[in-house]
Amino acid sequence: xxxxxxxEHDNSTVNAATLNTVAAAKKIxxxxxxxxxxxxxxxxxxxxxxxxxxxxxxxxxxxxxxxxLAENLAPLIQALSNGYSHILAPATxxxxxxxxxxxxxxxxxxxxxxxxxxxxxxxxxxxYAGNALATVKSSDALKIITVRSTAFEAVAASxxxxxxxxVSATGDQGLSAYxxxxxxxxxxxxxxxxxxxxxxxxxxxxxxxxAMLESVADKLGAAVGASRAAVDAGFVPNDYQVGQTxxxxxxxxxxxxxxxxxxxxxxxMKDSKVxxxxxxDEEAPIFQVADYGLVADLFDAVPELDRELG
Amino acid sequence: xxxxxxVKRVIDYNVKVRVKPDQSGVELANVKMAMNPFDEIAVEQAxxxxxxxxxxxxxLVSIGPTQAQETIRTGLAMxxxxxxxxxxxxxxxxxxxxxxxxxxxxxxxxxxVLCGKQAIDGDCNQTGQMLSALLGWSQATFASGVELAxxxxxxxxxxxxxxxxxxxxxxxxxxxxxxxxEPRYASLPNxxxxxxxxxxxxxxxxxxxxxxxxxxxxxxxxxxxxQAGIKVGSVSELVDKLKxxxxxx
Ligand SMILES: Cc1cc2nc3c(=O)[nH]c(=O)nc-3n(C[C@H](O)[C@H](O)[C@H](O)COP(=O)(O)OP(=O)(O)OC[C@H]3O[C@@H](n4cnc5c(N)ncnc54)[C@H](O)[C@@H]3O)c2cc1C
Ligand SMILES: Nc1ncnc2c1ncn2[C@@H]1O[C@H](COP(=O)(O)O)[C@@H](O)[C@H]1O
Numbered sequence: 001x002x003x004x005x006x007x008e009h010d011n012s013t014v015n016a017a018t019l020n021t022v023a024a025a026k027k028i029x030x031x032x033x034x035x036x037x038x039x040x041x042x043x044x045x046x047x048x049x050x051x052x053x054x055x056x057x058x059x060x061x062x063x064x065x066x067x068x069l070a071e072n073l074a075p076l077i078q079a080l081s082n083g084y085s086h087i088l089a090p091a092t093x094x095x096x097x098x099x100x101x102x103x104x105x106x107x108x109x110x111x112x113x114x115x116x117x118x119x120x121x122x123x124x125x126x127x128y129a130g131n132a133l134a135t136v137k138s139s140d141a142l143k144i145i146t147v148r149s150t151a152f153e154a155v156a157a158s159x160x161x162x163x164x165x166x167v168s169a170t171g172d173q174g175l176s177a178y179x180x181x182x183x184x185x186x187x188x189x190x191x192x193x194x195x196x197x198x199x200x201x202x203x204x205x206x207x208x209x210x211a212m213l214e215s216v217a218d219k220l221g222a223a224v225g226a227s228r229a230a231v232d233a234g235f236v237p238n239d240y241q242v243g244q245t246x247x248x249x250x251x252x253x254x255x256x257x258x259x260x261x262x263x264x265x266x267x268x269m270k271d272s273k274v275x276x277x278x279x280x281d282e283e284a285p286i287f288q289v290a291d292y293g294l295v296a297d298l299f300d301a302v303p304e305l306d307r308e309l310g
Numbered sequence: 311x312x313x314x315x316x317v318k319r320v321i322d323y324n325v326k327v328r329v330k331p332d333q334s335g336v337e338l339a340n341v342k343m344a345m346n347p348f349d350e351i352a353v354e355q356a357x358x359x360x361x362x363x364x365x366x367x368x369x370l371v372s373i374g375p376t377q378a379q380e381t382i383r384t385g386l387a388m389x390x391x392x393x394x395x396x397x398x399x400x401x402x403x404x405x406x407x408x409x410x411x412x413x414x415x416x417x418x419x420x421x422x423v424l425c426g427k428q429a430i431d432g433d434c435n436q437t438g439q440m441l442s443a444l445l446g447w448s449q450a451t452f453a454s455g456v457e458l459a460x461x462x463x464x465x466x467x468x469x470x471x472x473x474x475x476x477x478x479x480x481x482x483x484x485x486x487x488x489x490x491x492e493p494r495y496a497s498l499p500n501x502x503x504x505x506x507x508x509x510x511x512x513x514x515x516x517x518x519x520x521x522x523x524x525x526x527x528x529x530x531x532x533x534x535x536x537q538a539g540i541k542v543g544s545v546s547e548l549v550d551k552l553k554x555x556x557x558x559x
Binding site for chain 2: 069070071074092093094096097098099100101102103104105107108109110111112113122126127128129130131132133134135136137138139140174175176177178179180181182183184192196220228231232237238239244245247252253263264270273274275276282287288289290291292293294295296301304305308309
């Protein structure tokens with residue numbers, strides 16, 4: 001049995017979620033191959049070769065893969081699919097975009113966002129914003145899967161010695177073109193892999209008030225997140241959103257500030273180890289999942305927290 | 311140009327779902343159902359394109375039991391022109407849904423398909439991408455900006471790192487994200503008008519698509535419940551607990 005893991009990368013470095021995806025592949029068991037499709041992506045291929053548990057790196061280095069367009073990547077994945085029992089990618093916007101397209105080309109269903117490998121053809125995945133967990137079994141010879149990274153402990157990024165092998169490119173489909181990105185740059189840790197996350201909601205009232213959370217975050221080495229309401233109101237960019245339709249996080253500590261705790265928000269953070277809620281409404285549903293709840297006005301509590309942390 | 315909008319009937323997003331005691335699925339009987347919220351956004355976008363002169367007709371398609379017609383009716387009341395209901399199981403898998411939608415596209419010849427990015431029941435996030443693959447069309451997922459410009463569309467996508475701008479050839483499949491627009495409410499006169507708008511109903515089998523499930527559901531269970539913890543009286547107590555009890559800072 002061989003498993004192909006689609007590596008998410010920016011042509012030079014490998015995205016951390018790939019390491020969790022390899023961990024899921026390891027649970028399935030079998031030879032693990034890593035596909036690095038990109039342009040001038042030798043550095044990414046070298047980085048992938050160092051990932052623990054990888055047996056081989058397939059490198060498709062060609063202009064049409066430069067910006068991970070699904071129309072160009074899906075035919076490559078299909079062309080390589082023969083000989084694999086499983087193809088896995090992280091359930092990030094990268095994986096969610098390309099994998100269903102590849103699955104349809106291969107005429108197999110996709111199993112989205114798995115959180116557990118029961119055996120090589122049976123997987124557990126959340127449905128209804130995580131309010132139910134479905135165990136699904138596939139009888140297809142090929143299984144196409146996206147992996148929820150927070151559910152699998154990352155394998156080591158180094159120590160592996162996989163051989164790199166070039167594979168032929170499948171050509172530009174000429175359907176779409178990448179123009180530009182507006183990426184939020186931050187010195188803080190990445191939201192989905194941070195050990196501590198502090199998120200603000202509509203209660204923050206204004207984007208500038210997020211500076212209070214940022215100050216606390218910097219003292220704790222934390223990432224800053226937000227509820228949908230805070231993003232919709234324009235307080236912070238879209239990539240801060242935690243929840244059913246945003247990012248899923250499971251840090252050691254999650255601090256929810258001025259967030260009511262709608263099920264769609266809980267879907268993205270309720271697997272955190274310790275949850276703290278700061279909310280002035282003692283009836284707020286967030287307190288039902290919080291290990292430590294503080295009923296207080298955030299405009300008093302957050303500055304005080306900042307001072308307490310020195 | 312025609313715009314096709316697939317709309318799914320799902321449990322209303324405000325309802326707390328319950329797992330059936332026999333673990334075969336979630337309880338759907340006597341539960342409030344509604345149009346998938348992302349699909350409302352897709353309908354709204356189609357209406358805006360039509361109102362700006364970019365389309366002549368908006369066709370809604372829903373695949374599901376007979377009650378899926380109510381969901382189509384909701385979209386017709388928002389302003390869409392007509393509906394197609396394909397009678398099938400509520401649990402039709404995304405790949406089969408995509409194949410059925412392809413059959414409709416082949417027949418109707420729309421220049422644009424606007425899907426939701428994900429149905430909030432199965433949380434699959436697959437159908438639009440699969441349909442796009444089957445059609446060999448361009449694909450733009452998680453759109454928070456859609457601008458048609460002749461034979462191309464400019465799309466802003468919400469991605470993990472922020473926003474991405476792409477340009478796609480038409481025809482295209484676009485899946486919409488939450489911040490694309492705010493869907494309108496249907497006005498009373500439009501609700502009345504919608505009652506007279508046509509809904510074509512057909513059987514999935516009539517489209518020559520095999521809709522048999524490819525995945526089997528072994529079990530559906532409730533996740534382990536999280537216990538509510540304690541309330542702390544002050545910020546300093548909180549910091550003390552985090553340092554000395556939870557040991558997370
Ligand atoms: C299809 C769909 C998908 C969704 N996906 C997501 C998602 O991915 N993520 C997400 O977060 N939401 C999502 N939502 C939205 C979700 O339903 C809620 O609307 C949202 O989470 C509410 O955000 P909030 O808690 O910040 O705002 P609110 O619910 O308005 O809560 C604000 C809270 O702040 C408190 N507060 C106000 N002022 C203060 C103060 N001075 N001090 C202390 N506390 C204060 C209030 O007591 C209140 O509890 C989705 C909804 C839909 C329909
Ligand atoms: N049964 C269905 N009927 C109509 N549209 C559907 C159906 N299932 C999925 N869709 C469309 O595909 C989108 C994504 O669904 P999913 O892939 O199930 O998350 C939805 O937002 C709808 O636009």
